[in-house]
Amino acid sequence: MGAISKHGPWALVGALGAAALSIVAIERGEAVNALWLVVAAVCTYLIAYRYYSLFIAEKVMRLDPARETPAVRHNDGLDYVPTNKTVLFGHHFAAIAGAGPLVGPVLAAQMGYLPGMLWILAGVVLAGAVQDFMVLFVSMRRDGRSLGELIRSELGTIPGIIALVGTFLIMVILLAVLALIVVKALAESPWGTFTVMMTIPIAMLMGVYTRYIRPGKIGEVSIIGFVLLMAAILYGQNVAASPVWGPAFTFTGTQLCWLLIGYGFVASILPVWLLLAPRDYLSTFLKIGTIVGLALGIAVVAPHMQMPAMTKFVDGTGPVWSGQLFPFLFITIACGAVSGFHALISSGTTPKLIANESDARFVGYGGMLMESFVAIMALISACVIDPGVYFTMNTPAAILGTTPESAAAAVTKLGFPVSPETITQTAQDVGEHTIISRAGGAPTLAVGMAHIISSAVGGKAMMAFWYHFAILFEALFILTAVDAGTRACRFMVQDLIGLAVPAFKETTSWVPSIVATAIAVGAWGYFLYQGVTDPLGGINTLWPLFGISNQMLAAVALTLCTVVIFKMKRERYAFVTIVPTLWLCICTLTAGWQKIFSADPRIGFLAHADRYAAAAAEGKVLPPAKNADQMAQIIFNDRIDAALAVVFIGLVLAIGAFGVLSCIRALRAVGWTARESDAPAGGRPVPAE
Amino acid sequence: MGASQNLMERWKTLQKCVCDGARLMVGQGDYAAYAEHIRRTHPDQRPMSEVEFFRNRENARFGVGNTSGFRCC
Numbered sequence: 001m002g003a004i005s006k007h008g009p010w011a012l013v014g015a016l017g018a019a020a021l022s023i024v025a026i027e028r029g030e031a032v033n034a035l036w037l038v039v040a041a042v043c044t045y046l047i048a049y050r051y052y053s054l055f056i057a058e059k060v061m062r063l064d065p066a067r068e069t070p071a072v073r074h075n076d077g078l079d080y081v082p083t084n085k086t087v088l089f090g091h092h093f094a095a096i097a098g099a100g101p102l103v104g105p106v107l108a109a110q111m112g113y114l115p116g117m118l119w120i121l122a123g124v125v126l127a128g129a130v131q132d133f134m135v136l137f138v139s140m141r142r143d144g145r146s147l148g149e150l151i152r153s154e155l156g157t158i159p160g161i162i163a164l165v166g167t168f169l170i171m172v173i174l175l176a177v178l179a180l181i182v183v184k185a186l187a188e189s190p191w192g193t194f195t196v197m198m199t200i201p202i203a204m205l206m207g208v209y210t211r212y213i214r215p216g217k218i219g220e221v222s223i224i225g226f227v228l229l230m231a232a233i234l235y236g237q238n239v240a241a242s243p244v245w246g247p248a249f250t251f252t253g254t255q256l257c258w259l260l261i262g263y264g265f266v267a268s269i270l271p272v273w274l275l276l277a278p279r280d281y282l283s284t285f286l287k288i289g290t291i292v293g294l295a296l297g298i299a300v301v302a303p304h305m306q307m308p309a310m311t312k313f314v315d316g317t318g319p320v321w322s323g324q325l326f327p328f329l330f331i332t333i334a335c336g337a338v339s340g341f342h343a344l345i346s347s348g349t350t351p352k353l354i355a356n357e358s359d360a361r362f363v364g365y366g367g368m369l370m371e372s373f374v375a376i377m378a379l380i381s382a383c384v385i386d387p388g389v390y391f392t393m394n395t396p397a398a399i400l401g402t403t404p405e406s407a408a409a410a411v412t413k414l415g416f417p418v419s420p421e422t423i424t425q426t427a428q429d430v431g432e433h434t435i436i437s438r439a440g441g442a443p444t445l446a447v448g449m450a451h452i453i454s455s456a457v458g459g460k461a462m463m464a465f466w467y468h469f470a471i472l473f474e475a476l477f478i479l480t481a482v483d484a485g486t487r488a489c490r491f492m493v494q495d496l497i498g499l500a501v502p503a504f505k506e507t508t509s510w511v512p513s514i515v516a517t518a519i520a521v522g523a524w525g526y527f528l529y530q531g532v533t534d535p536l537g538g539i540n541t542l543w544p545l546f547g548i549s550n551q552m553l554a555a556v557a558l559t560l561c562t563v564v565i566f567k568m569k570r571e572r573y574a575f576v577t578i579v580p581t582l583w584l585c586i587c588t589l590t591a592g593w594q595k596i597f598s599a600d601p602r603i604g605f606l607a608h609a610d611r612y613a614a615a616a617a618e619g620k621v622l623p624p625a626k627n628a629d630q631m632a633q634i635i636f637n638d639r640i641d642a643a644l645a646v647v648f649i650g651l652v653l654a655i656g657a658f659g660v661l662s663c664i665r666a667l668r669a670v671g672w673t674a675r676e677s678d679a680p681a682g683g684r685p686v687p688a689e
Numbered sequence: 690m691g692a693s694q695n696l697m698e699r700w701k702t703l704q705k706c707v708c709d710g711a712r713l714m715v716g717q718g719d720y721a722a723y724a725e726h727i728r729r730t731h732p733d734q735r736p737m738s739e740v741e742f743f744r745n746r747e748n749a750r751f752g753v754g755n756t757s758g759f760r761c762c
Contacts, residue, residue: 075730077723079749083713090710216743218712272751273744277715280751284714349716484751 010050017043024309025114031304034380037117038298041376045369048125053133053365057358060565060573061137065358068678070144070351080144082355085362091353092367094284095345096132097291099178099478100335100550101371103441105379106448107543108332109390110320112310113383115329117376123330123337124372127580131338131554133364134561134577135346140360141676144352147343151560151655153675154567159658163556166651167344168492169644170549172520174341175485176527177546178478179264180538183256183528184440185471190249191240191431192468193256196475197249198232199279206278222281229282233468237431257532260482261525267479268486268517276483283477290449290473294377297452307383307390312415319395319414320439321540322602327591331547336375338584340553342368381448388418389426389435393444396537397437398623407436431464439537446470482524489520530637535624536602541641544595548588548645552652555584559659566666567674574663585652592649596642605645609638716750717743 020040024032057063074080083091108116139145142153148167152160186193206225214220239245251259267275316324321332335341346364354360382390391411392400400407404420411418427435430450435443450466458465491507493516498505504512531538558581565574598604601611615622616631625631666673709719720742727736737745 075726077726077736078718078745081718081722081726083719084706084709086706087710087713091713094714210743215740216717218715218717219708273747276751277747281715285711288714353713487751 010047013043013046017047024117031306032309033302033304034298034384035302037113037305037376037380041117041121041373044121044125045373048129049366049369052125053129053361056130056133056365056576057361060570060576061134062570063137063357063360065356067357069140069354069357070677071353071355073678074143074352079349080352083353085355085359088350088353088355088359089363089367090288092345092350092363093370094288095348095350096339096342096367097287097371097374098335098481099181099442099474100339100341101375102378102445102474103181103543104333104335104547105375106382106441106445107320107394107539108329109307109379109382110311110318110394111314111325111329112308113305113379114309115314115325116333116379119330119333120337120372120375120379123333124368127554127558127583128336128338128342128372129365129368130576130580131340131558131561132342132346132368133361134564135343135557136351136354136360136364138561138564139347139351140354140357141674141678143677144349145347147347147557147560150347151556154560154563155655155658155662159655162651162654164492166549166553166556166648166655168489168496169647170340170553171485171489171492172523173527173542173546173549173644175264175482175489175524176531177539177542178485179257179260179482179524179528180531180542181440181442182475182478182482183253183260183532184438184539185442185446185475186251186256187253188250188434189240189432189471190246191236191464192471192475193251194239194245194249195229195232195236195468195472196479198236199229199282199472199476199479200275202228202232203275203279203282206281207274210278211273218281221278222285225278225282226286229286229472233465233472236468237464240431253532254529257525257529260528261521263479264482264486264525265517265521267483268490268521269513276480276487279476279483280480283473283480286473287477290470291374291377293453294381294449295373297449297456298377298380301452301455303380303384303452303455305380305383306385307387311387316603319391319399321543322536322600323544323591323594327587327594328544330587331544331551331591333375334547334550336372336378338551338554338580339371340550340555340557343553343557378445381445381452383448385444385448385451386418386422386426388412388416388422389447390444391416392418392423393435393438393447395437396439396535396540398535400436402434402436404434404436429460429463430467432467437537439539441539442471442474445474486517486520486524489523490516493519530640533624533633534637535622535634540602541605544591545641545644545648548591548595549648551584552588552648555581555588555652556655558584559655563659563662563666564674566663567669567672569666569672571663571667585656588652589649592645596645605638605642609635609642612638717746 017040020036020043023036024040071080071082075082105116138150142150148160148164151163186196202225206221209221239249314325316322350363388411391414392407400410404423408418408420408423423435427433430447446467449470450463453466454460454463494505494507494512506512527542531542534541558577562574562577562581565571565577594603595605597606599607601608612622612631612635616628621627621631625634720739723742724736727734
């Protein structure tokens, strides 16, 4: 009787989820309502949270509510503070949710919504949330130390250094791809460029306000900033229409690329209170607000999915990005399913704020489920717009040409009929010159969001406003990430060079700061420039590299967790982390291998380089190169990308090997060998079952 | 009377939770908790003022050598 009242309601949730999933999955020749995706996702999360995360908490980790957390032990009122778990959930979620879960699913939609949705759900339950939760647990038991330090202490010094170098490279690729998304969204868009540029003076105004006028009044200043931002969006329409200012704010991709590089350099040297901190308020609150707004919009409008459940592009011939469903779909949707970057956050500020060990389940596992839900909403947004419009926006210009007529003909030929009038009309609706080849995910998501929100608020007249609101919202937190990330890279560079030249570590003196910042900006700027001038649109090259590196970091983090499980003598439950680690290794190594060696020049870097090299040897120039120098540049870029993929593969193999060795050692050891910070001298006895 | 008072209490708790949550999202911890902590454990020390605390947290989030303000993808 007890079992029925305990598990009965959950069985109903499970049945509802299964029913929703079958409605979504079984094609009946009519459009599926997006709410069924939401129901299927939410039921999956509830069941996974109730059962799987509880299993991990009780059996694998043995969370002990009576045990002191670092926040209690080291409470200083500043970095270590026992925090209410709901408040901490918000903090953790705001730190992990960024552009990743919004962009990946939009790109993945070219294969239809079903493959992406299934991977998001399976990935988060079995891999992503497990990783976040496990890393949070491991860090929490070790005074909230960072991922690099944890790897060093549990696996050894060399794996620790390998992981640090890997993290730096991954960060460089991440910053480049984020900046590329902004460039793609703002190129040839005076309205968007104007509003995004206006965020700089607005943020500075806010910075002065919180510094000198009303220090610490974040709520007030955020409201002022928000009002100014909305005014900038509204006024942006006039700017775009003005014969003088319109052209002044119209930039090509290459121009924007240089502007961003310059911006990244200056912004990361300025004092934090002037630009970074105030813009962080705006971007954080806008992000949370928009996510809530989008959820409400989907619930109210209940749009129908226009994209087929599965398109023919699962065979790898899709125009948005190339490569077959396995492994490339799993690489394309990184955040939202499993993201290695979260390991950095879960071993950052969050573990220092946990009041009670048992809260880690809600914050770690629950926080990632929430991010996954954001990814599902992004997928819905991309799939409720006309598939013809979707492919018009995401196919490279090399295939589409530049006029609505040529684009409509090309997309119709791909199998998604669309008329030139629809293309022109959509561009007009969202207040842009053109929507052709606006790859990068952000513009597509913005059209989808504008479609959903304007159906709820404002109707068609408000669509252009909502489109630019969505672009601004994405650009805002991407710029914050670029700024904060460049700073983080700069400190890493100073630390690394400081090993050889100690004076270089001086973070307050000007010369090392400027040199290190230049190196950091130069590194991501190089890949950004390469992406902007890429013949296949950049995203095709950089996004897989980013996905591969991000998930490799997840594999590294999960390897650490596996080692810790072995050291705690809980190896009978190690499948919890071994299964996702193996899956991630299989995916990323296969994808990495194909990116290097595939004979298809659309996939393999070396094949692409060879094609250009062969043409160059014959004295021919292939577009988009205009001369022999640019040909040489493309070939060089391809080889750099291939080399980077080789480095990533080597990195994962090395960490994997060290991980296996550590596991074997732990298995042979008689007792507990994990190095928890409050463990008694001589190790902790292995607790009885 | 009791019910409405209870409701007011809950509304206040909710409000505090939302405000604290929003502030912590941008790296600003709870000043009252900090001041209380210093008073209790280090009665000899003067706690930072609210403005000093704000600037301290701002620097801790983005400042030199600290990457905790780093945002995810």
